[in-house]
Amino acid sequence: MSNESTFGRLGHDINRPRRQDPNDIIYLQGLPLAKDETDPEAAPMAARSALSSLTSNLASISGDERGSDLLEKCITIGLSLPPDSSTETKTDVLETLESTLTSLLPYTEFLSINRYGSHVLQSLLSILPPLYPLLPPTSTVLPSLLTIAETILPSLLEYATHIAGSHVLRSLICALGGVTPSTILPRRGKKGKHKHSGSSQTLTSSSSYPLNVPVQRGPSSAQLLPALDGLVGALLSKAGKKDKGYMQYLSCHSDASPVIMTMIRVKACVEDASRTPGPSGGAHKGGEANAKDANASGRTGSLQAGSYPSVSKGGVGERLVRAVLEADDPSVVGEVVYGLSGERLGSFVLEACMECYPEASTIVWKEGARGRAREFVDDDVGNYVVQGILQHMREGDGEVVGTLAGMIKGTLLKPNRMGVLFRLVQYAGRTGIGVEDVYNGVFGNASVPEILRVELPEKEGGRTSIDVNAARVVYWFTEGGFGKWGDKVVEGGIKTLGSAEVM
Incomplete structure (x- = not known):
């Protein structure tokens, strides 16, 4: 037992897996994971077979640099379902997914703050939402996901400000909301950490944020939403007990600011989906047509006020946005907006607030930018905040x-x-x-x-x-x-x- 991992430590002891067996790495290296046009099922079947046969050793392998890379490939290749998959393949995927989650569950804390294990956990959480409609009532996938949330909750601030833990937390928030992470917080011109991660997305403005993010629903996935609210509420509660300005510190923190943006955007997507009748299973709003609309609108810059999902009045998402802006304290809201507008990461959080909360752009203008418009426009960061105000102000x-x-x-x-x-x-x-x-x-x-x-x-x-x-x-x-x-x-x-x- 130890409270340390690759990066930093938590405030209590955590379970560490035993050292990996070199033979397991050799076995994974020999798998035929390359795409085979003549037999497209060969690589996915080999990946699932490996995950099943190494169930008891997956946590150990995840902490190894080479092992984690290979496990990520197995998860991505073996547990992703093409639309035309057979019933037998779907059953095999769901069974392998359950055993993989069960194997890693006792080591959630260690993997979350481990340089390599965190990538494995992220990959696993990221592939979950599209599978929700297929989960049978007896599946252990959703209970396992709730257990991960309960494990992370007590040390939420430590994870949010942790270089590896924050990435896992973001993936967990998306999984609880039924949203694929890449649609909420795409990479801004950064290459993936691994060669197999696929092509990166280069974003320079909010115009690339999609009009409608598909929210995956399943027969039992509604049970995840209280856990999502619990994470957002815990952040508000824990930050509220800190010194004044702590939420703004998090908003400008290199690891915590993407967590806050993810919380705001996922809550907006989930609440927007709940306001519009949709199917009980599958992707709400989804799809290809909306993606095409978003791409076309992005070229002309036409994603404007009202185009984005928005948080509900009185909900925990609105509370989070108002806490970031200190909107309920007239004595400081102006300085808070001014401070966030001068910080690159803080301005990204402001952008998310204005996208997903109708009143935010008015608050940012009237309390922060109105008397300093020239300064905002002249600033290399602040001018993007002005663009956000103009884009999202509804009246x-x-x-x-x-x-x-x-x-x-x-x-x-x-x-x-x-x-x-x-x-x-x-x-x-x-x-x-x-x-x-x-x-x-x-x-x-x-x-x-x-x-x-x-x-x-x-x-x-x-x-x-x-x-x-x-x-x-x-x-x-x-x-x-x-x-x-x-x-x-x-x-x-x-x-x-x-x-x-x-x-």
């Missing part, structure tokens, strides 16, 4: 448009602030406020080609290059409710560029 506010329209000349027309201008144009067109002022501010100081910064091809047949955010500015003038002002933009573009280039 029209003439002060917002008037303040920012005065910055168009000399500031917002600069290439590195074109994103703020794009969101301002979009907001004005959506609300109908200040459209003439915004039009005059833009086209009274620059022509369409100057805004787009068009670079013609050096040779015939080459590609014409334009700035992405600048193109969105012009696009939203023509499509975003500007009426006659939009018509003028089209006319001016055709005169100077020619219709083919404009289209």
